[in-house]
Amino acid sequence: MFDRRVFLKSGGLALVAGGFLPKVFVRMASAAALPSGNRKVLVAIFQRGAVDGLNLVVPYGEKTYYDARPSIAVPRPGSGEGAALDLDGFFGLHPALAAVLPYFRDGSAAFVHAAGSPDSTRSHFDAQDFMESGTPGVKSTADGFLCRALVGNATKTEVPSPLRAVSLTPALPRILAGPAGAVAMNNLAEFGIRAGTATPAVSDSFESMYSEAVAGVLGPTAKESFEAARILKSADPGRIAPENGASYPGGPFGNALKQIAQLIRADVGMEVAFTDVGGWDTHAGEGGSEGQLSNRLSDYGQAIAAFAQDLGSRMADVTLVTMSEFGRTVKENGNRGTDHGHANVMLLLGGGVRGGKVYGRWPGLDSSHLYENRDLAVTTDFRDVFAEVLAKRMGIKNLSPVFPGYDLDARKRLGLILA
């Protein structure tokens, strides 16, 4: 049963916590050396495969959680080794995410629980597609919502940088597809034409070939490539070492965040960064405090913590937001795993975040409150979370084109970003 008393108490605590000025801003305010008017950067992270949000931020105040998950539940805080780390008296953080906890405690990180897409699909492909297009239920949307956000933001007189949107992925993700022009790359160091001493000549030739009409759909892509390569060459972000003693875990996700931090420091005009991280589709052998999910979360949490530590006071310009296509079943399945569910949890970290709080209306886990009788219900549409970030951090005035057909009533917003 869902314990209302614990919940109310936790809500109250969280509000108090949210009232303090996050430490990151105290540091920021005193950092007089920092140039004013720094460009704000949104770092969006997609956890592909549907991470189990109920084990990421554990509703330990609900007995139903423990009843539904006899072999994979994370124990209540204070119950010894492997226990959840208390967040607010009702929710606890998976112990493998210990590295992120200090940021929650100092008010620079927040979670939104029971968030997600209202569409009922439990197909990874469709759900990711809907989330990235920003139009749940509508398949015909051609571009991604972060692309539309950038287009909507391009009203300034300055020419946008070809690196205004960078995806640290081998291919351009759906969320950035479209006319804004985004760059996808795996590795900053390897970006650019490599032809030994002939490199400038060969680059020129390619550039001229691809500037012609014959390039067709490839033309704009190529133009961005060559400009981006030029900027990267002169800014040379690869030379920028992690600061403040930050140490990124090895592996693709840590490497992607490390390079995003380098791009931020190199001031190449980046407004949106994206990367994704997989391995969350835990149908079998998910594990509780330890095991498959725990190992993934450990790498994930260490990478995010290293990113925040690396950027230090610069983090005040950066807002990191995570998403995952849907959550997982409340009940564990016969293989000590979980199947495709509905609502999930999002993490926000960095500049502007009123942290130290788990946001969102908690719908409860007893069967009468579940979505289709089996899954955590969505009480916060992911679009409302992004709408707030885009409006308050990126300064986007008109959000209707970003989320077409969606009722963007500002009253639905959670107030998780400082005005």
Place this chain on the structure above:
Amino acid sequence: MRTILFPRRLPVLLAAAGLLAALGSAAPSASSEKTVLTDREKAIHVLNRLGFGARPGDVDRVLAMGIAAYIDRQLAPQWIADPAATESLRRFPTLEWTEAQLFDKFERPLREAQRERRRDQAMAEGTKSAAALDEAERIRRMIPPENRPRRVLEELSQARILRATLSERQLNEVLVDFWMNHFNVFAGKGLDRVFITSFEEGVVRPRIWGRFEDLLLATAMSPAMLFYLDNAQSVADEAHRPARPIPFRRGLFGRGGSANPNRVPGGLNENYARELLELHTLGVDGGYTQKDVTELARVLTGWSLARPEQATGFVFRAPLHDIAPKTVLGMSFPAGGGIEEGEEMIRVLAHHASTARHIAFKLCQRLVADDPPRELVERVAKRFLATDGDLRETVRAVVTSPEFFDPCHYRGKIKSPFEYVVSAIRAVGGIPDDALPIARQLAQMGEPLYLCQPPTGYSDTAQAWVNTGALVARLNFALQLAANRLPGTWADTERLIPPDSAKDTKKAVDALSCALMDGTLSAETRETLEKRVADGQRIGGANAQIPMIAGLILGSPEFQKQ
């Protein structure tokens, strides 16, 4: 060490022939407004779409045979002799091994090493992720390289690239790529790293010219798919199992182990049932509900695989099958059924109108256009249904349609990384000896073979492949290949053109354009190339420019398209 397989003079003659032919053909940039393709364009189109592009001389060979005859021949690959591809596979013994053999050779030593290590380290505690990586590495080093599991995937990836490059059965290789992608299995998931070989060699390759139903059923019963989409572990709720007690040990794959062997793990896993409907058959809009997914998962309970240490392949575990009544897509199954329920559902799905449309759409998207003509898809779907899902006849309906040769599709589709890389090697008459560096390049371009994690497989549309980082990777590949700097693949672009043409700027560009693109480069691209050669000649000799020009042509916008 390397042998040149074609006579020295041949490419020169062929290039000259191509040059003459190119002079006789209309300006290629005007082709989009034309109503019909010339025969030469048709030959190029067929080589691009029913294969991985032309090798030196291929266009003339297809013209000599006749377009229709070439298509017919490609549709019956069993009659095409294929010595070069067959020869190239002899170095990969694992292709012919069974799952049990692969398990014995590559999984067992690893498990034994892990056990040994665990014994040694019984005291060690608190493994951080970095420490865990070291541990994995230490275990790997206990096993000789030729017995490490990655060898299986390395051999299979090389074989796929070599066959696409060398095989005369080009359409067969295109369709292997298509069906392996349709029934995608991520070889990075556990035992799939050894199951993937028999999935391609034993399940998919032998069935792509037969009936869809047989292919579908074979994939449903394959260890690779059963493991990848978790059906092997999906069992009936305890209340829905046959009444008699059954001894069953937990941990199908040698892991885990239950304190009470009579306590059977219980629970449905919907993963495979969902993808079977959404991706393999009906399509996401094919008209099914969440309830159908759950009921189909119940129908498929007990479809599992043997413990690889003991036996191979599919097993139906009757004691774990759901025997309660079920209804899927309006079809009722009374209580007490067994394996035949799943077989019947697969039959029904294989012949469903939504499946016909889904398969027709995907084939047309692959072979014709990203956004294929609706009427063509409908016609192909009808053919699929009328021929009982005969895949040869379905493909024939696509490639002999008037839409297939519509000039608007000529060089109208962006090549996938695999298509691009293989077509470039074929164009220069390259001879791959070690294809692993090519496999690594594919990963850079976003298409690592056998390693697409989501069950959707890779996208077949330009949007997925046209992006900045991947384009740069393509251009660098082109330069490397043409300069003979791609490790493991021999390519000599100077041999592609008549020796005297290298002395003259215009001639060199023309000759290379003929050799690599059958002379169909745009005027704009030619102009750029001529300028490059002219500038280059001021600095160094003309001959040194040839690989660079070839690299620029292979990297050109025209060569990205098929």
